[in-house]
Amino acid sequence: MLKRLTLMAAALSASTATLAEPTYVVADRLLEVETGQYIAKPVIAVEDGKIVSVSTGSAPAEAEVIDLTGHTILPGLIDMHVHLDGRPEYGGYSGLQFTDRFWTFLAAANAEKMLKAGFTTVRNLGDDDYNVAGLDQAIGEGWLVGPRIVNANYALGATGGHCDSTFLPPSFNQKSPAVGDSPDELKKRVREQRKYGAEVIKACATGGVFSRNTAPGIQQLSLEELTAIAEEAHFWGLKAAAHAHGADGIKAAIRAGFDTIEHASFIDDEGIRLAKERGTFLSMDIFNTEYTLSEGAKNGVLEENLAKERLVSKAQRDNFSKAHKAGVRMVFGSDAGVMPHEDVGGQFAIMVQLGMSPLQAIQAATLNAAEALGQQGQVGTLKPGAWADLIAVTGDPLADVGELADVDAVVKGGVLVE
Structure with a gap:
């Protein structure tokens, strides 16, 4: 009874x-x-x-x-490339004045700013100390206000490459926990990041703007290493995003099976053809240049990094127009953290200036982004x-x-x- x-x-x-x-x-x-x-x-x-x-x-x-x-x-809008635990006001070495947990609290503030700017979903492509994994949990439990987060944790890369720690001398013995120098090592790094909550895997195929001793156009992971990363990510049911400025690194990442190419600054005709043939999405942060060049030096960004931004910016915008005109699928990605998180909605106007219709720009931040996330019908x-x-x-x-x-x-x- x-x-x-x-x-x-x-x-x-x-x-x-x-x-x-x-x-x-x-x-x-x-x-x-x-x-x-x-x-x-x-x-x-x-x-x-x-x-x-x-x-x-x-x-x-x-x-x-x-x-x-x-x-x-x-x-609600989707930003496919953000760094929630960073702020552009702290460039170069100026961030060393703060304790490690400062960045955790900063991530919470940035998450709220992005949500209130209209971005109800963001993809966080790289952080330190698993800051954003904890933030995501706190938002999910209702303790903090913020968007839905698809988080990568640490970005994978080569020793001494863009995703390694490159600012401190040997006496500090500082390196990223996600670097690897062979296909097997990098497969293990994929498993480690997934173990600690990664929902997408990011890898640095080329050098970058905001690291030291790396050239944006130079490939830093081999095709075999990139293939191992993408295949392992897909084996675990995760998407894979490749930071890639240079043409060779872009093409290697596309051939390796990465789902999105981040930045894609120096993409060439062959890379555009490959991206279109294989349905690879491009995520090109075409709005942050003015902020970096006008405010970067004041914020502590080194001249070495500002010079790389000057080299990259025009080529990236020209190639955004070229890739879009060729019919490559595009998603909205701002690289927030390089510029203020609350201001990234200004990128839509630049997308239209460079050849998109307003609807296409909106679709890049809704339908296309949802598809690239594997969340069609759920967001966007x-x-x-x-x-x-x-x-x-x-x-x-x-x-x-x-x-x-x-x-x-x-x-x-x-x-x-x-």
Whole structure:
């Protein structure tokens, strides 16, 4: 009898849960990013943080409503390349003045800034001390406010390469825990990062701008090493992202099977052809140049690094236009941390200046990004079954994509972000 009563109570509880009233989001219009069409007077019903229906008209009387009247709504934005535990104000050696845990708290502040800027999902491609893994857990448990995070932990690389520690002398004996110098070593590094929570694997195929003694265009991991990383990541069900500025490193990473190429500054015609043939996404951070060159020296960035930024920036923008025109798939990636996290929405205008339509720029930060994450139908869309993540702007983002640099409201999981 007791067992029967327990089962009846459980059934009653489940029935009550299913009868819980949904929350409704209403606005003047909804941008359907799949088609570029507007839906007037949208009514989005949300239960348990996800969209259950999208209709038009009015929300039911007495319903709980998030009223965004006077606004256009569209899916929450996705930034595919951020560094949450960094800030551009601390360049060069200036960051050494702080204790290690300073960066953990900084990551929490940056996460909130990105969410309030409209980025409800971000991909964190490299941090120190597993700062962002802990941040992600704290957000998930409700202790902190921030976006959904797809986190890489430490980025893999070669000893002495861009993803190693390159600023301190030998007496410090400092090196990244994720470097390796053979396919087998790098396969082990993939497993270690996954063990500690990595949801995507990042590897540095070439040198970079903000390291010492590395040239952005020079390949630093062999095709065999890159292949081992990509295959091991995919074996564990993870995506793989390759930091690659130089043409040879870009092509090697594409051939190795990486899902996204980060920066892609010096991509050549063959690299563009390979990316298009293989469906590889390019994530090109084309907005941070002005900030770095105007504020970098004041922030402590070394002249060596500023010179590399000058070398890279124009080529990267030219090749963004060229790759887009050729039909390569693109995603939105800002490299936030190199520039202020709260300002990255300004990149949309640069994407349009370089040849994209406003809708294509928006799709790069919604549909394309969701596909590159392997989260189609979950984020980057306002269809039933997706997370109820959305933003609201006053104007028409298809007429002025600059609207996305200053969003008016953000909803994550059906909850208005205060």
